[in-house]
Amino acid sequence: MLAQYATTLTFIALGAIFAYSFYAVLIAGQLSLGQAGFASLAAFSAASLAPSGDDVGDVPALLAAVVIGMAVGALAAVVLGLPTMHLRGVFLAIATLGFAEAVRVVLLNQEWTGGAQGLAVPRILTVGTAWTVLAVVAYWFWRMGRSRYGRALEAIREDELAARSMGIDVGRHRLAAFITAGAVAGLYGVLFAYYVRLIAPNDFDFTAAVEGLVTAVVGGSTMFVGPVLGSGFQTMVPEIQRAVGVEAGWIRPFLAGLLLLVVILFLPGGLASLIPRRTRVPSMSGADPVPGLAARRHPAAGETVVSLTGLAKEYGGVHAVRGIDLEIRSGEVVGLIGPNGAGKTTLVNMISGLVPPSSGSATVLGTTIGRTPVHRVAAAGVSRTFQHSKLFNRLSALENVLVGAHLVSRPTFLRRLLWLPSARRDERAALVHAARCLERVGLSDLAGNRASSLSYGDQRRLEIARALASEPSLLILDEPAAGMNHVEAARLSELIRSLARDGLTILFIEHNVGMVLETCTRVVVLDFGEVIASGSPAEIAADPAVIEAYLGTADDEADGRSIADGTLTDPTGAGGAVAAPGAVTNVDPSAAGTLDLPDTTPRNAT
């Protein structure tokens, strides 16, 4: 019975292994077509170099071929990956396709490969061996999925910039994923060669690469079983068509293409998305530090956290930030306010290492800004949220926070492969820590929900939980209350103050002036890229320059118009939008000192 389907079953296993080589990079958001080249190099190298089964026995011969093939595939991935890993999307696909085609043409013109006639290879692979190898590969990706490394790759796929800000070294992770793809493609090449008996360079052409990619996409890249489902689908559909007698002429490829289209159109996450993704939410007890997390050093109270000297940023002719001198000390809660286009986001982007300054110098937690990559700035203790939410949308709320804990959690992948209890302990520590961060922002009930399904206000809070998970020394919040109603904004204000009581230094941009005045120990006001005022909330509320920046000229004030209610043109010319119903409102206008504060914030996040 099994013998009757042995060929089909072997090709399902081979197709799935090849699809895993695409899955390996798709989970990190990379589109590569070079796998056919890796497989080809591996197949011909192994077939030429591995000992014969007659000399050493079939199993050792296959094992030696597999080792050679995987090493050749991985090495080729290093050689190709080093110069191409900075490429994204279709550019990486084109570069890697160019490599695969170059390999094919070169091998086609070599004597030792047999050229177009091909090279004879003994059939050693059996259906049982093929499925055993597939089980090992699937196990590898299954154990990787819930490890710190696997989560980092998923985070890179969802939002590379946010992943960098969580302290993930994106370049290193992308290269590691590419090398894995090379090794798995090499494995496929060898198994294919030792099954089909005759290999030719044209077996690894553009069509083969596209088939591998399509199999991985149809199966889905969000769950480790995706490639197996994809290969089963791709191999079985023609078999079923043959069985029901529609194999002739154009009908068969037409139906196969149609089914493919249906899967891609209606199941963008692939067949694997039909399987619900479970998030285990741990039970928590106590507020003690979680053992198993890396300890972080925080600056002592009053120590300098941020030191900016003459910091400036120009975009072409636009002076977004002009010569800012600013010092922030540990334990301060500094509010950054100013009209639209004043340069607030540009300034915090420079402080968090996202944008290099045009001139001036900045030291943040001992790191020099400008030369330090974003993930190193994060490792120094800087964590942030973004003006426009940058969540990992397809991950659950808890998984988002787990990624945030990247810098304090321990690597677990290799230990998970061996089922070591220490890996389970460390994973649990990270889970408990993440769950506590969610609890702190009041999102415990939504831990298992997809980030994209949360309300706007909950997404803002989730970003804060994710930022807190790295146990930062400096927390930067970019318009955290945007989209929140006044009750949520008041709760957020209390949360910020409680974080400050715990010793965290906080820098936050907010258009809700009332909330800023109530929450901060110091307020810095920017206008046209310059600091126009800096002082205690009471000083700022009474400062004529601030009132002018916010209310415009005396005439405007006399008209009874203000930026706050959206009736006064923004001094930058950006224009004030009228607050949406339910948008941020002042937390406590009585904290406003002598500035006649608006009771609604006019501008939502832009």
Ligand SMILES: Nc1ncnc2c1ncn2[C@@H]1O[C@H](COP(=O)(O)OP(=O)(O)OP(=O)(O)O)[C@@H](O)[C@H]1O
């Ligand atoms: N990448 C960029 N390229 C060109 N100009 C930019 C870029 N980023 C910001 N700017 C310009 O720099 C100035 C400051 O922008 P920035 O976003 O920092 O202001 P902001 O105070 O954060 O404004 P908002 O409150 O509207 O977010 C604006 O004139 C803006 O158009």
